[in-house]
Amino acid sequence: MPTRPGTASVLTVMVVVAVVMTATVSVRAQGTTNAQATARVLTALSVTASNDLVFGNVLQGVPKRIGTNVDDSTAQFSITGQASATISMVLTLPTYLSRTAGGEQMMLVFESDQVVVDTNATSPSTVTAGDGWLGQNPYSLPSNAVVGAGGQTNVYLGGKVIPSPNQIPGTYEANIILSVAYLGT
């Protein structure tokens, strides 16, 4: 059927308008803006065992206790990290020492006041109540402990060995593990 004059022109105009609209819409769809995700990683948290829990010589049947204030004998852990950041601390404590030559165990106990948390990182013999927490339970360390303002907190641990009356002479050992982690508060 023949097309009427003018019809083609109308169609042409509609197509052009449609193309222009499409182009306009398309240009608007490509609008962009930028945001940034940022984070600052704070000082790494680390812990080292700087001194062992040393009972020295013990006698058969005679319990021996090491307090939290003996520089050479108290176990010492040094925690370093972001100053004032809260941390969790968990001690994994043995219940006995094993004879290094094998075949024998000796009872080891930790009483409920044998930990000191020293946020001023002084020393076992000089730490005071103002430095942190004294007389803490090693099985439940303070939940609000922090890395000290100077970036370090020390943990001091005592204990008691209970040799039996017929304990076999020799050297006995066991591992004490301190795990620390940031709490994010």
Added chain:
Amino acid sequence: MNSYATKHLSAVAFSGTTRLLMAVLMVCLLFGSAAAQDVAVATATATVLGTISVSATANLDFGQVLQGVETSTANNSADAAIFDISGEADKGMNLVLILPEYLTKTDGSSRMDIIFRATDASVDTTGASSPTTMAGSKGWQNTNPFSLPAGAIIGSSGTSIYLGGTVRPSANQPAGTYEGDVVLTVAYNGS
């Protein structure tokens, strides 16, 4: 159709894995090598010193006694009981004697009284195991067997305990051999 769906799902799964890997990568980049937690291990150590031991090396011998005649054996005689103790030199120990009140005839048919006086024991820290050569300079001489010295120590060559006593046979004590146990218990006391 099924083939297309399968491929499509696979493509979705791959996309999720990619996002996970990217997330892990982001975390690694964000936190780098910084440690959020750490663990340290200390060692508890102890050394148990030499075993303490005691042996009875001589019995308390009253020899022959007569009916109704009290008979004593001195702690510095050759017939005194001897206990020899060994262990860690210079360490303190607790000494406890368990003393009988009578001797029993070996066939069990009769008893004879035995007593220990407050001077019937000596503690020889030279470990000489020789009652006859005991002197006050060697430790504690003529001390109470029911309360041995609290400050007793193990000498560098051991420590010896000498014990005397007295038997009191009755006037009609049946003839025969009589015996009783004397027990010495020793233990370190941590001093």
